[in-house]
Amino acid sequence: MSAGENPVLRVDNVKKSYGKNGPSVLKGVSFDIQPHEVVALLGPSGSGKSTLMKCVNLLERVNDGQIWLGDTDITDPKANQDAIRSRIGVVFQQFNLFPHMSVLRNVTLAATEVHHWPAAKAKSRAMELLERIGMEAKAGAYPDQLSGGQQQRVAIVRALLTGPELLLLDEITSALDPMLVGEVLGMVEEIKEQGATILMATHEMSFAHKAADKVVLLQDGVVAEYGTPAEVMDHSMRKETQEFFSYFRNI
Secondary structure, eight states: OOTTOOOSEEEEEEEEESSTTOOEEEEEEEEEEOTTOEEEEEOOTTSSHHHHHHHHTTSSOOSEEEEEETTEETTSTTSOHHHHHTTEEEEOSSOOOOTTSOHHHHHHHHHHHTSOOOHHHHHHHHHHHHHHTTOGGGTTOOGGGSOHHHHHHHHHHHHHTTOOSEEEEESTTTTSOHHHHHHHHHHHHHHHHTTOOEEEEOOOHHHHHHHOSEEEEEETTEEEEEEOHIIIIISOOOHHHHHHHHHHHTO
8 A cells, every 4th residue: 555545444364264164265355445435346156255244344253364444453352343333334135124113213223322413413314315315205104115126225325324434235236126226226326426435245247347446356265356347347367257257247
């Protein structure tokens, strides 16, 4: 890293295995994410994408290496995990909305209960974001009254509400009907244009090519390729990488 740069996220030689003699899932993964950068995490099933996302979100502990969020080593056992999680927004494959709460309450819950925002401030910010995505009329609706695409957009708004330093998007379109994928990806493009810093695990190759500033391709627990979408997806010479992208272009 050159002088003066200050990455939002730094993954430094991260290794992860399960059990004393269990398989190694991550075998020394390293990359940085700069402010306002969108990094797409690609790779076949079993490559370590989900495990890495869980390590960044502190759902899994690394066995070796470090993960830095700004100036904080979040892999330090002494680190305040609640404080770290409050700086990261996460959107999962499943929407994880509370079915007994309205859209507005789902969106504002963490802001008021975890971040201790005044209710009026949380509501004002929530309505601003819901209006931006054309869902202010749904503020009083419940999750089962929404389409899958609408629920996922609500989940994204919830993650954005408190202005996290880093937004993690973990295969957010995989549970959606293909007809609804476009509206969710369109919202991610809008978030990118507004300057968010994002790490997204995805199988949407065309979207990664269009929206990402950098691509990290994981294969067998290591970084097989790292660079701009054009460098990794268009001009890579590694046979394994070409086979991976050819497969997804043809399905």
